[in-house]
Amino acid sequence: MTSDTVFKSCSLPSNKLEASEKATVQAGRQLEITEVAIADAHHVRVMLKAPVQDRRIWFIYGGHIQIDGCKIATVTTKPKTLEEKIIAYCEKKGYKIDKEPGYKNIIYIEGMNPDGTLNNNALNVWNDLRIVIEFKDGKPKMIGCWEATTNPGKYYTFKPMNPKGAAIIAFGQYKAWQVGIHTPGGGHEALVQTGGSVTVHRDANRSGTRDAGDTIDSGMFGINQHWGGDNPKSDVGRWSAGCQVGRTRQGHREFMSIVKSDPRYQAKRSFTFTSTIIDGKDLLAQFPAS
Numbered sequence: 001m002t003s004d005t006v007f008k009s010c011s012l013p014s015n016k017l018e019a020s021e022k023a024t025v026q027a028g029r030q031l032e033i034t035e036v037a038i039a040d041a042h043h044v045r046v047m048l049k050a051p052v053q054d055r056r057i058w059f060i061y062g063g064h065i066q067i068d069g070c071k072i073a074t075v076t077t078k079p080k081t082l083e084e085k086i087i088a089y090c091e092k093k094g095y096k097i098d099k100e101p102g103y104k105n106i107i108y109i110e111g112m113n114p115d116g117t118l119n120n121n122a123l124n125v126w127n128d129l130r131i132v133i134e135f136k137d138g139k140p141k142m143i144g145c146w147e148a149t150t151n152p153g154k155y156y157t158f159k160p161m162n163p164k165g166a167a168i169i170a171f172g173q174y175k176a177w178q179v180g181i182h183t184p185g186g187g188h189e190a191l192v193q194t195g196g197s198v199t200v201h202r203d204a205n206r207s208g209t210r211d212a213g214d215t216i217d218s219g220m221f222g223i224n225q226h227w228g229g230d231n232p233k234s235d236v237g238r239w240s241a242g243c244q245v246g247r248t249r250q251g252h253r254e255f256m257s258i259v260k261s262d263p264r265y266q267a268k269r270s271f272t273f274t275s276t277i278i279d280g281k282d283l284l285a286q287f288p289a290s
Contacts, residue, residue, distance in 0.1 A: 011040055039094075040092070154236065169198055199218045228246060
């Protein structure tokens with residue numbers, strides 16, 4: 001190390017990470033690297049022979065490290081499966097990915113079918129995906145995939161609950177959800193937005209899409225992850241006013257069972273889950289079908 005630096009679990013700013021996700025390393029320390037790649041314009045991604053703070057893979061600011069006798073790869077193995085593409089996309093964006101055993105990564109992909117192909121992302125249709133990815137033997141595995149919507153349905157698009165317009169969550173990653181009860185519709189267990197803020201587009205022109213002129217709003221809006229009451233695939237109806245909603249009750253129960261098995265939730269019932277919302281078109285534009 002040529003300067004005092006912070007090793008990070010991802011390329012997000014260190015002040016956005018928890019203590020377990022970063023490690024301070026002093027200048028002059030030498031570490032043996034087994035793999036190294038350029039992560040982005042500022043960071044390199046390294047795999048260490050011996051772990052630092054129980055982690056082998058770290059993101060390091062490139063200006064703080066001198067690498068001897070190890071070729072830096074600018075291109076890693078081309079992702080083939082959908083889950084590999086999702087993880088490669090998230091790493092390219094600098095999103096946090098949890099690779100520890102049992103940790104769950106919650107992903108929503110807008111405008112994508114269960115077979116990984118794109119659709120026209122029409123208003124009021126269950127045409128998005130809710131996915132859970134877990135790393136097993138160092139590789140991402142999709143352990144759950146369900147039909148969902150990341151957008152409000154037609155009803156609340158034209159009759160928004162907020163005078164500024166219906167909320168359409170902005171693409172990105174948010175640490176905001178805890179296990180609780182989604183109270184509308186009689187109430188059921190869900191991931192509720194009690195752990196942090198999210199950013200939304202306000203659909204004032206009722207287009208059902210994110211437009212350049214939309215007002216951008218950040219805060220606590222009750223953007224929950226709940227079920228959609230088994231509505232037909234062609235009708236979101238009143239089941240979403242801006243929440244991330246799984247179409248079926250049974251699918252949602254499976255989703256909740258999986259995310260609640262995360263060791264972090266098992267250790268602390270108030271654990272705050274992170275979810276990532278991705279534009280399917282952008283994903284496949286950067287990592288097209290083989």
